[in-house]
Amino acid sequence: MNKSLAFLKMLLMVIIAVISVGPILWMVTGSLRPYQELFKYTSTLNIHLLVPVELTLRNFHNVIFSERNPFLRYIGNTFVVASAVTVMVLLINSMAAFAFAKLRFRIKPALFALFMSAMIIPAEVTLVPNYLLMHDLGWLNSYKALIVPSMLSVFGIFMLRQFFAEIPNEMIEAARIDGAGLPRTFISIVLPAAVPALITLGLMTFLGNWDSYLWPLIVINDQKMQMIQVAISAFSSTEGTDWSKVLAANTLSTVPILFLFLFLQRYYIQGITMSGIKG
Structure with a gap:
């Protein structure tokens, strides 16, 4: 019973952490994408939702300079x-x-x-x-x-x-x-x-x-x-x-x-x- 309760607590903490960190990860990965790719994978759940297909630093260059x-x-x-x-x-x-x-x-x-x-x-x-x-x-x-x-x-x-x-x-x-x-x-x-x-x-x-x-x-x-x-x-x-x-x-x-x-x-x-x- 104690192990089950500890597992549920850990699972709840993981879910809360994912909900909290998810938007930040999407912001960081979105800054590494070209604009054409930014909303291309948002309608389906796949790895490219967070992992850019075409990695670029041009957005940071354009912002800084x-x-x-x-x-x-x-x-x-x-x-x-x-x-x-x-x-x-x-x-x-x-x-x-x-x-x-x-x-x-x-x-x-x-x-x-x-x-x-x-x-x-x-x-x-x-x-x-x-x-x-x-x-x-x-x-x-x-x-x-x-x-x-x-x-x-x-x-x-x-x-x-x-x-x-x-x-x-x-x-x-x-x-x-x-x-x-x-x-x-x-x-x-x-x-x-x-x-x-x-x-x-x-x-x-x-x-x-x-x-x-x-x-x-x-x-x-x-x-x-x-x-x-x-x-x-x-x-x-x-x-x-x-x-x-x-x-x-x-x-x-x-x-x-x-x-x-x-x-x-x-x-x-x-x-x-x-x-x-x-x-």
Whole structure:
């Protein structure tokens, strides 16, 4: 009975894995096909559904060296913005989370409840106010409009607070007795103990900004400053219906995130587990 149950669990996991990975494999193999072959084998189940008959790298060449859409420039723009937002999110949100977790002040419960209430507000509701604010500040069509509004993450504060709350108060009190001030205690005691949670939040933040589409589309008009997801959309429209090139562009945009996640997945899983977030 136990063997049968273990087999069913393994079979279910394999089915879920195939469903999850299947579209990614089709995207990668589709980027290696000429356009004429892309939809030729989609109506039947055979090996050529995933294995190209005519293997080609021309789609990647056309995407990378496109004069109309400098794809490498878009990747660079996105990397700069996502990295800057990630650094600022880790810095600002870790300090706020430490204050909510370990410091005592009169309005802390009410202030934390106010922060948490912001999580139920859909992001689309804040698009117009944020756009008007960026317009009044003169930040439209600049990287500041992409970086500054994303520096605060209510979810990030909540996640790090859950993690910081598990750090024994005795460690912080011992550091204070030894003469360490609050900033030194935070840097030398709290942050090193929270590395998995920080990496988890950093990975989530970087991925969210890497895949950002709607906000860059609204605040950036200069094509040379555009982010990668908006660039892929523009690429597909300017290149007509050549979906092989679109798949190649999506594959190129996925590779950095894939390698980043594979390198940091151990810390990501540990951070999710230790921060008390379930789901």
